[in-house]
Amino acid sequence: MLEKRSFQTMTMLILIFLLILLISKTSFIFNPLFTYMGAVALPIIGAGILFYLTRPLVDLLEKYKINRIVSILIVFLLLILVLFLIVTYVAPVLQRQFTNLVHNIPRMVAGIQDLISYWQDNQNLIPERVNETIDEFTSNLQSYIQSFMGFIFGFISEFIGFMFSIVLIPFFLFFMLKDGEKFAPFITQFFEAKKAANIRSLLQKINETLTSYIQGQLIVSVCIGILLYIGYSIIHLDYALTLAIFGMVISVIPFLGPYLAVMPALIVGFFQDPMMAVWVAIVMIIAQQIEGNLVSPNVMGRALHLHPLTVITVILAAGSIAGLLGMLFAVPLYAVVKTIISHFYGSYQDSKPNEEDALI
Numbered sequence: 001m002l003e004k005r006s007f008q009t010m011t012m013l014i015l016i017f018l019l020i021l022l023i024s025k026t027s028f029i030f031n032p033l034f035t036y037m038g039a040v041a042l043p044i045i046g047a048g049i050l051f052y053l054t055r056p057l058v059d060l061l062e063k064y065k066i067n068r069i070v071s072i073l074i075v076f077l078l079l080i081l082v083l084f085l086i087v088t089y090v091a092p093v094l095q096r097q098f099t100n101l102v103h104n105i106p107r108m109v110a111g112i113q114d115l116i117s118y119w120q121d122n123q124n125l126i127p128e129r130v131n132e133t134i135d136e137f138t139s140n141l142q143s144y145i146q147s148f149m150g151f152i153f154g155f156i157s158e159f160i161g162f163m164f165s166i167v168l169i170p171f172f173l174f175f176m177l178k179d180g181e182k183f184a185p186f187i188t189q190f191f192e193a194k195k196a197a198n199i200r201s202l203l204q205k206i207n208e209t210l211t212s213y214i215q216g217q218l219i220v221s222v223c224i225g226i227l228l229y230i231g232y233s234i235i236h237l238d239y240a241l242t243l244a245i246f247g248m249v250i251s252v253i254p255f256l257g258p259y260l261a262v263m264p265a266l267i268v269g270f271f272q273d274p275m276m277a278v279w280v281a282i283v284m285i286i287a288q289q290i291e292g293n294l295v296s297p298n299v300m301g302r303a304l305h306l307h308p309l310t311v312i313t314v315i316l317a318a319g320s321i322a323g324l325l326g327m328l329f330a331v332p333l334y335a336v337v338k339t340i341i342s343h344f345y346g347s348y349q350d351s352k353p354n355e356e357d358a359l360i
Helices: 005-025 027-063 068-103 105-121 128-139 141-167 169-188 193-234 240-250 257-272 274-299 308-359
Strands: none
Touching: 027 068, 027 169, 027 193, 068 105, 068 169, 068 240, 141 169, 169 193, 193 240, 193 257, 193 274, 193 308, 240 257, 257 274
16 A cells, blocks of 8 residues: 555645644744745846846847857846836836826815715615715725725835845846756756656746746736827827836736726726726727737737636735735746646656556
8 A cells, every 4th residue: 555656645745734734833943034035035036037038038149159148248238228218218207197196186086076976966866775875985985095096005115125126136137047057957966867857847847837927928018008008198198108007017917907907097087088088998998909819819828728717716816815916926826836736747647557567
């Protein structure tokens, strides 16, 4: 019985759960380690994202016989150039529009309250319970708007915290680009040839999964942001650049992001002109159709093999546990875990015929 794969698998699961229980009971030992990991997690994640975005360019430069160190320096210069252009030309406009938007929020709240009051005064068929609900919503409208703005400011504060960690990101990124190819050989050198090949295959699958997601999702989000900015500019929507960039950032969240991205634009458009909200909805529908039918299928395809319902469930669960950061990283983490499980299950299935042959 000790040699059966099912018994070995059950034993491994029991040991894993016992290890988790042991860690939970001795958390005072691991708390300093978790604190350290939390301190370096953000720079590592940021450098990892940039690694998957810039590695194709480094590989392309190497194909033209350019030294790898020189290729990395060229990539760094391009990143500095992009950052300089954003700070010089985009940031001032974005700051001005965002400041004006924040100053206009009280006027928007007052307008919504007046509109609801006028609608109630001119309706005679509304049940009393509905009127009470509307009154409660109206009285708490300011807090709702403040909560929504708190979400936006919370995201901005997290982004600012990320910007503070940017000092470490170039160092991590440099060594990732320089020595990234040495990671798999370093891990597999401790295993025998057969297991080393299996682990090398797993690492390759994880690398392909992360590459597909990070590069694909960024391209999709940038395309959505550009399409929204073009559409908002055509219909002359106020704060077009701010709302388009907000839409681009929120669109990083798969499936739910594009729908969340349009909400501030609809509110701003309604107060600018009620018909403007209709035009905003049309712009969003057009952008979604272009992205859904042209961009996503050609950029991301179905490389992750994740059902939309699964993605939505994972995002909602991660959002309730870890907030916005959980929503951002839930899908790639789930995709990596699924890749690992699928790989080991495939390895287990491949090993079964060999075991049966040995028994015969």
